[in-house]
Amino acid sequence: MSGRWTIAPALGPATPSWDRLVLASGLPRLEARVLLEHASGRRREWLLAHGDEIADARAADAFAGLARRRRDGEPVAYLTGSREFLGRDFEVSPSVLIPRPETELLVQAVLDRALPGARVLDLGTGSGAIAISLACERADLYVVATDRSPEALAVARRNAQRLAGQALAGARLLWRAGSWWDALDAQDRFDLVASNPPYIGAGDPHLAQGDLRYEPQQALVAGGGGLDALREIVAGAPRHLRPAGWLLLEHGCDQDGALRALLAGAGFESIQTLRDVSGLPRVTLGRMPE
Template sequence: MVSVASLLLEGSLPRLEVRLLLQAVLQCSLTTLISAPERCLGEEEIAHFQALQARRQRGEPMAYLLGEREFYGLSFLTTPAVLIPRPETEELVDWALETSAPLASLHCLDLGTGSGALALSLQYHRPHWQVSATDHSAAALALAKENAARLLPSSGPVLNWYLGNWFEALPKGETFDLILSNPPYIAAADPHLDRGDLRFEPRQALTAGPSGTEDLAHIIAQAPLWLKPGGKLRVEHGFDQGEFCRSCFLRAGFTQVTTRTDLAGLERLTGGQRS
């Protein structure tokens, strides 16, 4: 018989990862798991655990194995159809929530929503805002809608979901007070794409052409057409792309162009205001 304790001690994976996989297999809390180390797994449970263990040993991200990842205090369903929500992107939510007084009503857009992490975090914490989101992937948009059904009250606000590439997905004449985007910004030939979690994430959500800045340049150039006067654009970008983004914002006529750093002091977010 194979017990919880024996699996935690066998050492093929870090103990924390084994605990998380066992919780997924046994559908139990961490408290329940560690309070019964003598519990033995059935044959189907062992087979399920071993399958997950083998996938993890091949490097598959824990978020895909577990099917979820926490972002901004919410648990998002996560599949290989979308990028894994990352802590760095939470800074984009922070910046958005600082944009106006808590009770102000804003019309906001999340470009390239993926799992819906940005859009739903905003809607959850600012239920009186009107939030819209786009994605060019039908599978990603379907997952975002599923996350919305799980995370937002049924009696709450209804997001607008649009399928298509960036602003092309939107109805003509739509304008926003705030636009957020975490677009692809990795160069197509970047060797990091063949390392770690990136190997398993959707390539089209990571890369944006030879330089990695193509989508950033497009979004920044087009955003003034979709922003109300005084509206704001905030984008996430690579640590070495801050200067490029600032120049794009200035060329597009934005004022109050600002770049924010992450906890490591690296430039990761740039924003501006439509004049």
């Protein structure tokens, strides 16, 4: 059992307690606890209540391996295979973006504007976080989700089966493969279109930092300084939105001005930008004329 002693040679030959594993991991305590829950299959409350007891040796070995990979930089969500989004646990893998809290603002903006029975499109669904959350929150919505990546769509379908079984049974949540608007039929029309597309420019130094190093490039990077995917989505939206339909887009916090100009140029009205909890501009939306 290789990994056990690499986390803390000073611990001595005996398997340490659950608390000691966390302390000796060299990780922030919350991250270490999440990984220990995953490695042991024990709930957080159990681990807290039994923290001073000798850890199970197999769990300690598994934890040592995960802690080492985390110290090397792998995202916690890829190590555990899941990330919470709007109160639900989504399966994630290195073929999908790890859902971000900022995207919850986009989902809420859709929910605030969707009339009963609305048809909603999620372009570039990744893990399915946006589409599945909408279908779970509102049983009246009809949701279509697309992605260019077959691997991402496979993850999204599994999430849907686990989290939105009823919605699937009612055929209210449909999947389409393809690049942006090409994934749809020419006659498809929606009341709302939401997307969190790639919007980081190639060569942006953030791509070499933190979790972004491990996430799929096609989920992160867009040409034209990060604006090309947003441009393509805005340009095609008028053909697929009903009169008075909304287009809602997540974007980088320095892209709101450019996006408002794109929306105005494509004939959108009621254009506004929403800010996240840190006060940063994150979601810009516009409405087609009546």
